[in-house]
Amino acid sequence: MKNEVIVLKQAPVIEYELLDAISEEVKAKIESLNLDSIEASESTLSTVKNIRSELSREFKDLEEKRKLVKETVMKPYNDFDEQYKAKISNLFNDADKKLKSKIDEVEDEILSRKIEGLKDYFLSVNKHDFITFEDVFKDEKIIKSKTDKYYEGVINDYLAKVEADLHTIGTVSYEERVLAKYQMVKDLNRAISEVNLEVQREDAIRARQKEQEAAKAEVKPEPIVQPKPTEPKSEPEQTFKCSFTVYGTKNQLRELKEFMNAKGLKYERGN
Numbered sequence: 001m002k003n004e005v006i007v008l009k010q011a012p013v014i015e016y017e018l019l020d021a022i023s024e025e026v027k028a029k030i031e032s033l034n035l036d037s038i039e040a041s042e043s044t045l046s047t048v049k050n051i052r053s054e055l056s057r058e059f060k061d062l063e064e065k066r067k068l069v070k071e072t073v074m075k076p077y078n079d080f081d082e083q084y085k086a087k088i089s090n091l092f093n094d095a096d097k098k099l100k101s102k103i104d105e106v107e108d109e110i111l112s113r114k115i116e117g118l119k120d121y122f123l124s125v126n127k128h129d130f131i132t133f134e135d136v137f138k139d140e141k142i143i144k145s146k147t148d149k150y151y152e153g154v155i156n157d158y159l160a161k162v163e164a165d166l167h168t169i170g171t172v173s174y175e176e177r178v179l180a181k182y183q184m185v186k187d188l189n190r191a192i193s194e195v196n197l198e199v200q201r202e203d204a205i206r207a208r209q210k211e212q213e214a215a216k217a218e219v220k221p222e223p224i225v226q227p228k229p230t231e232p233k234s235e236p237e238q239t240f241k242c243s244f245t246v247y248g249t250k251n252q253l254r255e256l257k258e259f260m261n262a263k264g265l266k267y268e269r270g271n
Contacts, residue, residue: 006084012073026058111144118142118151125155130183131162174199 033051040048122133136158142151165188169178174195182191246256260267 006080014069014073022062030055107144111142114144114148115142117148118155121148121152122155126159128159128162131159131186135186 035051038044038048038051119133122136136155140154165182166179168188169175169182169191172178172192177195177198178191181195182188185191185194246253248256
């Protein structure tokens with residue numbers, strides 16, 4: 001490949017010897033305006049606007065010349081850059097992407113085999129069903145450049161810490177609860193702290209319940225007095241007079257008299 005494929009034949013030449021002289025003229029003109037002493041008010045507003053417009057026009061003329069120089073200088077480069085990207089850069093970039101894809105595919109396969117091997121090692125040394133491979137590498141990413149021996153050490157260190165945590169749990173209060181919590185959160189300090197808080201809340205609840213029960217026991221309910229049923233007032237029966245003549249034997253008349261006496265019937269004896 002030829003080294004002379006890109007050649008800059010002539011460097012751009014920009015003549016700006018008069019720039020210093022123009023700068024002095026602009027500086028002198030602005031100083032002559034004594035802008036700091038101008039007081040803006042309704043009466044001077046038109047004058048201030050005219051001064052600003054005149055300075056803007058002069059600056060705009062110079063800016064147009066500067067932009068023309070830049071455009072003239074940059075056009076050859078922009079044309080070259082467009083052709084260079086289309087004919088050179090894009091070819092190399094496309095080829096690089098294809099090669100990178102192939103490299104990534106192989107390296108991903110190598111990394112996948114590495115991870116599977118580490119999972120097999122983890123299963124062979126792990127005795128706790130609540131600990132997973134993902135737990136061990138929660139805070140450390142497996143990369144291809146580090147050896148299997150290094151990562152086996154990471155697994156061994158993690159499991160050794162679990163064993164130490166389990167030994168500590170056997171010495172604390174509420175051992176079973178702390179163990180259950182530890183199997184969930186995989187963090188000894190957090191497990192102990194959360195169990196202690198739960199126990200404190202439960203103790204507070206029981207204490208309130210006892211206070212409420214004691215208060216209920218002190219308040220004896222007043223016996224409920226059932227009102228006596230009121231007997232309906234009986235009104236005296238009205239008395240009627242009835243006259244009739246009775247015919248009978250002496251014994252029958254005597255029995256009739258006894259019957260009327262027994263019933264409380266009043267009667268008048270005839271002649």
